[in-house]
Amino acid sequence: xxxxxxxxxxxxxxxxxxxxxxxxxxxxxxxxxxxxxxxxxxxxxxxxxxxxxxxxxxxxxxxxxxxxxxxxxxxxxxxxxxxxxxxxxxxxxxxxxxxxxxxxxxxxxx
Amino acid sequence: xxxxxxxxxxxxxxxxxxxxxxxxxxxxxxxxxxxxxxxxxxxxxxxxxxxxxxxxxxxxxxxxxxxxxxxxxxxxxxxxxxxxxxxxxxxxxxxxxxxxxxxxxxxxxxxxxxxxxxxxxx
Numbered sequence: 001x002x003x004x005x006x007x008x009x010x011x012x013x014x015x016x017x018x019x020x021x022x023x024x025x026x027x028x029x030x031x032x033x034x035x036x037x038x039x040x041x042x043x044x045x046x047x048x049x050x051x052x053x054x055x056x057x058x059x060x061x062x063x064x065x066x067x068x069x070x071x072x073x074x075x076x077x078x079x080x081x082x083x084x085x086x087x088x089x090x091x092x093x094x095x096x097x098x099x100x101x102x103x104x105x106x107x108x109x110x
Numbered sequence: 111x112x113x114x115x116x117x118x119x120x121x122x123x124x125x126x127x128x129x130x131x132x133x134x135x136x137x138x139x140x141x142x143x144x145x146x147x148x149x150x151x152x153x154x155x156x157x158x159x160x161x162x163x164x165x166x167x168x169x170x171x172x173x174x175x176x177x178x179x180x181x182x183x184x185x186x187x188x189x190x191x192x193x194x195x196x197x198x199x200x201x202x203x204x205x206x207x208x209x210x211x212x213x214x215x216x217x218x219x220x221x222x223x224x225x226x227x228x229x230x231x232x
Binding site: 021034038059062 | 159163177184191
């Protein structure tokens with residue numbers, strides 16, 4: 001399935017993503033940037049192994065769903081329900097739009 | 111950031127990455143809902159996060175190992191958005207809406223399940 005060389009590159013990409021996430025330490029900025037990069041890369045039609053390294057390795061380790069859940073959990077203890085639903089939808093729509101934006105920019109360049 | 115905490119983060123992220131690859135390629139799930147492997151990874155990560163928050167670790171290295179390393183690499187937000195984006199591109203808006211609601215609700219359910227289960231036992 002995966003050979004040793006590709007697996008090593010995958011590990012290095014994921015370490016890079018993890019440390020970048022650790023240093024930025026802001027969940028909203030991370031998810032926006034990650035979605036943009038994901039859309040940008042998916043439109044380039046790179047090779048299968050390179051796609052695998054960049055998407056499953058770098059982008060997936062850079063963004064984290066558990067951080068998003070933790071972010072919402074902290075809001076639940078402070079704010080009312082209406083505000084939480086609003087935040088949830090803002091995050092979702094802005095991420096989807098950023099991915100679409102990245103996809104379109106990538107298509108325009110190539 | 112000293113050498114020891116770097117090693118903790120690296121260890122956690124390696125385990126998370128390998129486990130995610132395993133779930134992504136080797137596990138097949140057949141349910142009536144639109145649950146795919148990415149959703150399964152995210153739901154499991156929410157469950158682990160609930161358990162971790164209920165245990166409330168004081169040790170900073172434990173938080174680095176599990177929260178930053180393991181959970182960060184195990185769960186993936188961008189793949190979740192990509193699943194929605196694929197539905198968005200093929201103009202299946204009803205299905206997109208239900209997938210979104212479903213994943214968020216089930217994740218929160220599992221988060222609180224882990225959170226309260228641990229609090230009962232302690």
